[in-house]
Amino acid sequence: MQVPLLDLKAQYQTIRAEIDAAVAEVFESQYFILGPKVKECEAAIAKYCGIDHAIGVSSGTDALLIALMAEGIGAGDEVITTPYTFFSTAGSVSRLGAKPVFVDIDPKTFNIDPALIEAKITPRTRAIIPVHLYGQMADMAPILEIAKRHNLIVIEDAAQAIGAEYQGQRAGNLGEYGCFSFFPSKNLGAAGDGGMVITKDADRAEKLDRLRAHGSKPKYYHSIIGGNFRLDALQAAVVTVKLRHLDAWTARRQANAKRYNDLFAKAGMIEDGTVQLPQVTADRHIFNQYVIRVPCRDALRNHLKERGIGNEVYYPVPLHLQECFANLGYHAGDCPESEKAAQETLALPIYPELTQDQAQYVVEEIVGFRR
Numbered sequence: 295m296q297v298p299l300l301d302l303k304a305q306y307q308t309i310r311a312e313i314d315a316a317v318a319e320v321f322e323s324q325y326f327i328l329g330p331k332v333k334e335c336e337a338a339i340a341k342y343c344g345i346d347h348a349i350g351v352s353s354g355t356d357a358l359l360i361a362l363m364a365e366g367i368g369a370g371d372e373v374i375t376t377p378y379t380f381f382s383t384a385g386s387v388s389r390l391g392a393k394p395v396f397v398d399i400d401p402k403t404f405n406i407d408p409a410l411i412e413a414k415i416t417p418r419t420r421a422i423i424p425v426h427l428y429g430q431m432a433d434m435a436p437i438l439e440i441a442k443r444h445n446l447i448v449i450e451d452a453a454q455a456i457g458a459e460y461q462g463q464r465a466g467n468l469g470e471y472g473c474f475s476f477f478p479s480k481n482l483g484a485a486g487d488g489g490m491v492i493t494k495d496a497d498r499a500e501k502l503d504r505l506r507a508h509g510s511k512p513k514y515y516h517s518i519i520g521g522n523f524r525l526d527a528l529q530a531a532v533v534t535v536k537l538r539h540l541d542a543w544t545a546r547r548q549a550n551a552k553r554y555n556d557l558f559a560k561a562g563m564i565e566d567g568t569v570q571l572p573q574v575t576a577d578r579h580i581f582n583q584y585v586i587r588v589p590c591r592d593a594l595r596n597h598l599k600e601r602g603i604g605n606e607v608y609y610p611v612p613l614h615l616q617e618c619f620a621n622l623g624y625h626a627g628d629c630p631e632s633e634k635a636a637q638e639t640l641a642l643p644i645y646p647e648l649t650q651d652q653a654q655y656v657v658e659e660i661v662g663f664r665r
């Protein structure tokens with residue numbers, strides 16, 4: 295049996311007619327950059343997130359970059375974030391000349407540990423970027439409280455968490471900005487790169503709109519310096535179609551997670567501590583990834599790979615130990631929980647179309663390896 299980590303072909307089979315029609319419409323119109331399809335997508339995402347403004351951009355990375363740019367964050371500024379995330383969370387900060395400051399994670403959720411944030415705040419700190427890793431929101435209440443007390447901007451990296459909820463609120467609408475990615479492997483993926491920034495604030499929305507088109511308004515009059523961070527109409531059309539299916543897909547991901555939990559429990563893997571399951575602490579975990587912790591992780595990876603089971607490590611090297619950030623002066627031991635997670639985490643196939651037999655096979659092979 296083959297169990298890929300993600301099966302986008304299976305997903306396409308279920309929505310082919312809708313996608314093909316939407317794509318054809320864009321070709322008929324020959325309107326490829328921004329335009330009505332992008333507006334429609336922005337309105338649909340804003341509604342889905344329960345917020346007033348959504349600005350389509352070229353990627354999740356550019357969503358983060360443009361939010362930081364809108365706040366004028368740059369040289370001399372510090373931005374607090376987690377080292378246990380995809381590179382672009384901190385890469386965007388560095389590209390603007392600002393300094394990422396890493397705060398270790400809560401080992402239960404893999405999200406930034408709010409209790410460790412305050413010790414890292416300096417007079418140069420401008421913003422906090424919590425990441426809602428794997429589809430579960432960070433513990434936002436204390437983060438927002440700290441931000442308010444220190445007058446900091448909160449930019450939610452919700453690239454893996456569209457539709458996730460915390461205390462009844464959707465990901466992206468708790469901070470000043472929420473950033474989404476439509477990279478194809480995200481829960482809501484485009485047919486290429488794409489992203490979105492959401493905000494409650496009309497002035498911020500207006501600035502984002504300008505920044506994504508070289509800071510111009512009206513056209514060819516540039517009051518600020520932006521870039522080309524525009525969302526394509528084709529990507530917007532695909533995302534708008536897929537958004538209609540997102541809640542059904544999320545429900546299946548959640549059902550798959552529960553199935554794995556039950557299978558691991560039945561196999562006695564929880565009691566004996568050989569597998570640690572994902573801990574759900576927020577209201578709505580959307581399971582962009584189902585990540586377990588295991589000892590001898592790398593040997594297990596090979597075992598699964600040889601048996602046709604896709605798996606991945608998100609992420610093998612925490613950002614504070616990445617070569618390109620050596621100048622920031624971090625060392626092994628500075629963020630121990632992130633370093634431990636990097637050794638132990640393993641993402642298993644959780645995509646909506648995963649069958650019961652496939653899930654059973656995955657667990658059987660893990661049990662077989664452990665025994």
Ligand SMILES: *Cc1c(COP(=O)(O)O)cnc(C)c1O
Nearest residue numbers: 353354355380382453454475477
């Ligand atoms: C995917 C991702 C991004 C970047 O999104 P792209 O669309 O690939 O640029 C940023 N942060 C996190 C946590 C992500 O998972």
